[in-house]
Amino acid sequence: EYAAGDPVNNADPDGLALGRCVLPVVALASICGPDAEGALRCSARASLAAGAELAEGGVPTSAETDRTSFEGGTDLPELEGTGGLPGFGGGVSAPNVAPAISMPATSYSVTLPNALVLSATVSDDGLPAGYPLQKLWYTKQGPAQAVFADPTAVTTSVTFPLGGTYELVLTVSDAEYVTTKTVTVTAIPQNMPPLVELDVPATAVVGENVLLNATVTDDGLPSGYLKSNWSMVSGPGTMKFWNEPPTGPATFVTFDAAGTYVLQIQSTDGALTTTKQVSIAVALANQAPVVSAGDDVTLVAPTMTTTLWGSAVDDGLPEGATLSYQWSVAGGPEGVSFGSPAEPSTTVKFAQPGSYVLRLSVSDGEKVGTDELNATVEPPAGGMPAVSIDLPDDGTITQPTDISASIGDGAWVVEMRRGGRDDVDTPWTILASAVGAASGVLTTFDPTLRLNGLYTIRVSSETSAGIAATSVAAVVEGRMKVGNCSRTFMDLDVPVTGLPIQLLRTYDSRDRERGDFGAGWTLGIRNVRVEKSGVTGRHWYHSVQDLGYFTQYCLIPSKAAAVTVTLPGGKVYRFRAKSEPECQLLEPITTPDIVWTSESYPDAKLVAAGGSSVFAPANPPRGHRLSNIGHLHGCRRDTAEQNPERPVDSVDARRPASRHERRELLAQGQVLQE
Secondary structure, rough: EEEEOOOOOOOOOEEEEOOOOOEOEEEEEEEEOOOOOOOOOEEEEEEEEOOOOOOOOOOOOOOOOOOOOEEEEOOOOOOOOOOOOOOOOOOOOOOOOEEEEEEEOEEEEEEEOEEEEOEEEEEEEOOOOOOOOOEEEEEEOOOOOOOOOOOOOOOOEEEEOOOOOOOOEEEEEEEOOOEEEEEEEEEEEOOOOEEEEEEEEEEEEEOOOOOEEEEEOOOOOOOOEEEEEEOOOOOOOEEEEOOOEEEOOOOEEEEEEEEEEEEEEEEEEEEEEEEEEEEEEEEEEOOOOOOEOOOOEEEEOOOOOEEEOEEEEEOOOOOOOOEEEEEEEEOOOOOOOOOOOOOOEEEEEEEOOOEEEEEEEEOOOOOOEEEEEEHHHHHEOOOOOOOOEEEEOOOOEEOOOEEEEOOOOOEEEEEEEEEOOOOOOOOOEEEEEOOOOOEEEEEEOOHHHHHOOOEEEEEEEEEEEEEEEEEEEEEEOOOOOOOOOOOEEEEEOOOOOOOOOEEEEEEOOOOOOEEEEEEEEEHHOOOOEEEEEOOOOEEEEEEEEOOOOOOOEEEEOOOOOOOOOEEEOEEEEEEEEEOOOOEEEOOOOOEEEEEEEOOOOOOOOOOOOOOOOOOOOOOOOOOEEEOOEEEEEEOHHHOOOOOOOOOOOOOOOOOOOHHHHHHHHHOOOOOOOO
């Protein structure tokens, strides 16, 4: 349509050029469309103002022209009628219009997993010619991609993998224009039953706790509710849950009888329920063997050997297992030996009188049963035995040395241990034992099997009248270590004057004690050993000598008061304690200093840290003890400084002394009265 005043062809702004005429236009309308043959045809109607003049001077007799049809692209012929108008030139074509989309709704909802059918209507003017419409559905927004049955059809079904809100778009294109339409779809998730996974053992034992464990997951529908419950379906006995009722995915249960049990768990979200079952084979519990070590034993020396009759009863579990036996000493003195320690019945031999606890252990491969018996070995009848040892106190041993002693009667034993006679923390090792009088060489002390350092050798004998014991200190030195293995690894070495500062890892097969890295292993920085033959302040006496006009008093130890320092390489420094002054005239020595003199290396020095002054009574009996000896000083702090030395108290008079205490006190030269 053309409004009045529109310029057409070469018309001026106020008119329409038709041929050679300029006419004021009141209105001009044209309608275009294809004819039967597909050609574009238009019809036009013009309304002219009355009295308009033609270029030739003619005046139309009518205010309107007649309607005339014409083909596009041709000159407009003259309009017939009163005051007919000549045609005007110029081509005419119709504009392309974008496709149109219509839908019954733009918002939908669907419950999963159902499909939704989407329908649309599309219209178009067919332009541009030769370009068919292109249609496509796609997902613009959503928790996942929607799945269309035919995304190129205007009517199609669509499914949704996840619940949520989706925006779906239909787009239509005629190659020039694109039209889109968006619909919103709410996909409601489908409620699924809970998912249950079991972690339950296939076997169990009667009476033992069994964990029933399940992992339960759910989609939270319809309301977030989730509950699980365990129960027994079948079984030969009853079962007890730790929590009653057994709600929850995990619980403990015990069975009271052997057999196969079927258990089940039910998990529900309020609408749907999942049930799973599991079978458990329950066996009888293996019980430890019931052991009998036999009756208690009482022997009187010289009978030192007897037979033990042990036994055990087992339930036969685990299947195919055999019982193993082991005899051991649970308490008592050293020197017990079993003839067949791995058999239920065996002989046992005791080295010395005393009270013993013997234990029989029986294992079925899984569990161990034990039983104990008391064995008492009484000393032989007789008077108090006389005991002496033919070995110098504080002597040096560098090669195998015979130990000679004289024993009047009783059950006697020769023992040794590393350290001084007052080192109660180190156990004794029996070298020889017997019953009855003995004299001469009783055993041999072999230093090739021992570490260098200070040792105590003790001989004791016991009768019904009591115990007699004596001991001496001996220093093992030298490198006669045949048939043994020693290996040292140096990790750190700091060269300083005096004792070396070294970090060594040493293995020595002669060292039977458990060290820093196992039996026989020591850390070198701790491998410097400081040992004493006994408490330094014990066993001193005043020697009085009349010199005529004057009396001389000397303070002398009655037993060796020696200290040894053994370095990692086996080098031994030996020091002997003495009083300073050692002798004086006119009056006894009451406040001397105790000093140590080196007997092996003149340049070595050992002093008491914190002072060396002591107190000695003016008229002490033989064996009197000095007091206030300080710490030893002169080696590394971690090994050389000993605890303060003070007199050892006598045995508690409120109770009888044990055999061990009597041996210790008698070996130290003290008198025990009962």
